[in-house]
Each structure stands twice: as structure tokens, then as C-alpha cells.
Amino acid sequence: MFQIHNLTYRYPNEQEETLREVNFHIQEGEIFGLLGPSGVGKSTTQKVLTKLIKGYGGTVKYKGKDLSSYGKDYFQDIGVGFEMPVHFSKLTAEENVSFFKKLYKNPADTDELLKRVGLYDDRNKKVSSFSKGMKARLNFVRAMINQPTMLFLDEPTNGLDPVNARIIKNMIKEFRDQGGTVLLTTHLMNDVDELCDRVAFMANGAIAEIDTPKNLKLKGSERTVTVEYLKGDSAQTNTFNLDRIGSDETFLSIIKDYTVLTIHSKETTLEDIFIEMTGVKIDE
Structure with a gap:
């Protein structure tokens, strides 16, 4: 066009x-x-x-x-x-x-x-x-x-x-x-x-x-996934490598044996990309 x-x-x-x-x-x-x-x-x-x-x-x-x-x-x-x-x-x-x-x-x-x-x-x-x-x-x-x-x-x-x-x-x-x-x-x-x-x-x-x-x-993302789950009465969090997640025994055990609260991949946001690409500085 x-x-x-x-x-x-x-x-x-x-x-x-x-x-x-x-x-x-x-x-x-x-x-x-x-x-x-x-x-x-x-x-x-x-x-x-x-x-x-x-x-x-x-x-x-x-x-x-x-x-x-x-x-x-x-x-x-x-x-x-x-x-x-x-x-x-x-x-x-x-x-x-x-x-x-x-x-x-x-x-x-x-x-x-x-x-x-x-x-x-x-x-x-x-x-x-x-x-x-x-x-x-x-x-x-x-x-x-x-x-x-x-x-x-x-x-x-x-x-x-x-x-x-x-x-x-x-x-x-x-x-x-x-x-x-x-x-x-x-x-x-x-x-x-x-x-x-x-x-x-x-x-x-x-x-x-x-x-x-x-x-x-995807270019700016970390290849990890974070799982939050209940272990007893407390919430626990573990992070795993996304490329090996299918054979990770700890990950497989968590999703099998515990109540999973959330699962999130470490994907960067467009807001993060906006700041990086445009050089905008944020006051801490």
C-alpha cells in the first residue's frame, strides 16, 4: 500500500x-x-x-x-x-x-x-x-x-x-x-x-x-517458565528451562502431584521493547 x-x-x-x-x-x-x-x-x-x-x-x-x-x-x-x-x-x-x-x-x-x-x-x-x-x-x-x-x-x-x-x-x-x-x-x-x-x-x-x-x-524473551503451586498450606515458586521442560522431573512432579496456581513463560512485554528500542530513560 x-x-x-x-x-x-x-x-x-x-x-x-x-x-x-x-x-x-x-x-x-x-x-x-x-x-x-x-x-x-x-x-x-x-x-x-x-x-x-x-x-x-x-x-x-x-x-x-x-x-x-x-x-x-x-x-x-x-x-x-x-x-x-x-x-x-x-x-x-x-x-x-x-x-x-x-x-x-x-x-x-x-x-x-x-x-x-x-x-x-x-x-x-x-x-x-x-x-x-x-x-x-x-x-x-x-x-x-x-x-x-x-x-x-x-x-x-x-x-x-x-x-x-x-x-x-x-x-x-x-x-x-x-x-x-x-x-x-x-x-x-x-x-x-x-x-x-x-x-x-x-x-x-x-x-x-x-x-x-x-x-x-520472542527475541527479547528468556527461555524459562515459572510455576507457582501449593505445597501444604504455602505457595511455592520454581523456574525451569523451557527447552528441557518436557524431561525435567521436578517440573513433571509439580504439575502431577501439587495444585498449580499459575504458569508463566518469561516473555518480555512490548512496553519493555518500546523502552529498549527508543532509548527512553526511566527515572528510578
């Missing part, structure tokens, strides 16, 4: 480049996570790909054609959900939706979208009365309003309770399963783990690592 080669960009009046030879591609029909701490160039990269920024260096191709060769029809093909929702606060949700529908040739069934995100009964209320979570859900509806094939989402579940976050995540996966492509930026590693087919970590304006969430976690 996208091919990005040696992408560079420096904001006017800035001495240093925000993007430094960024290279990655986004496959059609995948959810691609672009991760990193604030200020490393994630938003700038999204602005380039959504044609909000021009004058960049390198090459960006969309569906095999140079991005600069696309005109206004490009915006019929993409949906964008910014992190900070921008709505007409003095208009109702229905009036907001109706306004933006007129900008597109092939708008979606917005009543159905509003029902899916739980805003249909509130569609005639002014957006100024909406909570942060309601505005975020309306923002997602707006991103989907033109039935895009390419979706750019920045913190789509930020500010949502678990129930509404689950609805949005299910809709994102449905969009992917129906052939859509997603570029997702978020600081919520659970969302990344659940949604993303591949992730790229950005650091200092460049890509530090790209892989699937599973592979990234």
Missing part, C-alpha cells in the same frame, strides 16, 4: 531534521503500528502520508505511484482520525456528520456507524455537551465516513472506557479483515499487541526495528 524510502523532513526554521532517512512499507490489508515516544517523528510521518506536509526528501509511493502525483481524489481514499478530536462544538453530532458526508463521493451509512459506537441516541445533542470519550467515538465515525481503503488512526482508544475501547478495536479489526489497511500510532501497548500485524519503533527520527509483535517479544 505504501513504500517509504529514505524519507527526510526538516521543519522551517529548525536546524535539525525531524525525519532522517525513514524506510518502511505498509502491506495492503494489514494493521501497521508506528510507535515511539513523543517528538521522534511519528506525527510528521503521518502528515507526510496524508499529504498535509510537502517538501520532504526521499520517496513515498502509494499503490505503486508517487504520492505527489495524486490530486484531491486521494482524500476520497483515506480516512484520518487525529489524536485531538476537532468538531464543530455548536453543532449536533448529526449536523457534524452531515457536513462531512457532503465532502465525499461515496459516504458510509452514518446512522449505522453512530449505532455501532453508541452515539445514535445522542446524535441530536450538541457536541459541546459530549464527554471526552464521546468526542473520541465521533472522531472515529468521521474517519470512517468515506468508506476509506486506507485508515490513519492516532490514539483511537485514548479516553475510552474498556467497553467502548473494545467496540472501536473490533471495528478496526473488521475493517482490516474486509481488506482495509491501517496505520496506527498509540502509546497503549495492549492495543498494539492485540491489533497490529507488524510494528515499527521510531527513535531519533528513524526506524529502529520492524517486526511482528510476537517475534519482537
